[in-house]
Amino acid sequence: MNTHTPRYPALYEVNARILLRQLARIAGRRLTLDDVPDTWIAKIAECGFSWVYLMGVWETGEAALRVSRSNEQWLTGYRGLLPDLSEEDICGSPFAVTGYSLHPDLGEPEELTRFRERLHGEGFRLMLDFVPNHTAPDHPWVREHPDYYVHGTAEELARNPQEFTRVNQPGGSAVSAHGRDPYSGGWPDTLQLDYGNPALQDAMIAELRRIGGQCDGLRCDMAMLVLPEVFRRTWGREMEPFWPRAIDSVHREHPGLTFMAEVYWDLEWTLQEQGFDYTYDKRLYDRLRDGAARPVREHFWADLEYQNKSVRFIENHDEDRAASVFLPEQHRAAAVLGFLSPGLRFFHRGQFSGRHKKTPVHLCRDPEDPADPAVEEFYRRLVACLRLPAFRDGEWRLLDCNPAWEGNPSHDGYIAFAWERGGERFIVTVNYAPDRGQCYVPFPWADLAGKTVRLRDLIGEAVYGRDGAGLLSPGLFLDIPGWGRHVFEVRPEEG
Structure with missing residues (x-):
């Protein structure tokens, strides 16, 4: 593996489930990670990426899948994208995790190790997800460690049915909270973890250490939700700081592991101070989308140490496609500003083709969305710039x-x-x-x-x-x- 890590690396996000389903349709048979062609990896390598973020690799369960396949509001959106929607197209959210082992649909656990080794052979590092805030409703801890979760009362369930649910546990049914943030209702395919419980924090640190042996970096989903001040605002209870202790513990076992935080609400610097190597730069994205130059220019006044740890993007699996958000010429201008500024450059599969349709994470099939040759040519030239040493180091x-x-x-x-x-x-x-x-x-x-x-x-x-x-x-x-x-x-x- 090439040991040089650029000061300003580029990352490529790919949905593992969609990639394998697409390759399987071409091959006419079920495929696993071992079957991803070397030519696919080599093609990504030609673009000069340092990271592959393989999204959606972990085990998920039937409980969250049932929610994804029965929620009428979600189904309406799915059908709008896939008029010929079938049940097999709905895989459930990859962020409703039941265990941090490779999902059986993607292959045997050893295949993740071999895939990582193949990436290393092309000079890539592998980034995977860690979901700190919640688990799937059928995670083993729900029965084995019910004290790891936030619970409620029958009155709270009656008053806020979108935020609580009944869960069967060894001692009988209990009211448990869905995962959520302070500003939205509960996510019905999840249960909320209780960071006020020191035993839960220890268990999550143990999970992090185990995942750290399977990858080179971790994208920590909604990382700010387990900051003490945010957890207090959401759930009205106290907790000890988690991230400094967790990152330090993981680094003692995996010294080179990179931590990237999905973070919003101007809490980026807080998480950088707590040990994160990179934090999402949603504020720059918002300013680019709004289309006024002065706020964008003022954004770049920030201290360079902060900017060097910023993740620059104009789309990802949570945001709408850049080609649908920005006017065509504005799209190109935003890409030049976002990706030729300092920090980690985050690209999303389909972005280079100018795709317009965003695929929800619950689906494992992309809608039909033809490529735009003009967008492809623009990104070909932009990526060529990013391969130059001056823009990397x-x-x-x-x-x-x-x-x-x-x-x-x-x-x-x-x-x-x-x-x-x-x-x-x-x-x-x-x-x-x-x-x-x-x-x-x-x-x-x-x-x-x-x-x-x-x-x-x-x-x-x-x-x-x-x-x-x-x-x-x-x-x-x-x-x-x-x-x-x-x-x-x-x-x-x-x-």
């Missing part, structure tokens, strides 16, 4: 975008970065606004004075020669349409 800085002339406010729509490593230099410029705008971007390299500088756009066709002194002051003049973008390779030549 270089030094990044945010640049000024100054008015092109007095009284012209359109410079406020621009965002620009500089990247540099080992003499290689690049300028990223985006007019993140719907209308044409103008600005000057001063370059940060004083040694350009007295030289002619060749600018070649890596995501377009433009090639320019410019005087180095002029690039320093007043800067590179830009006059580009709404959502326009350039990624310029900067090559100085003697004057």
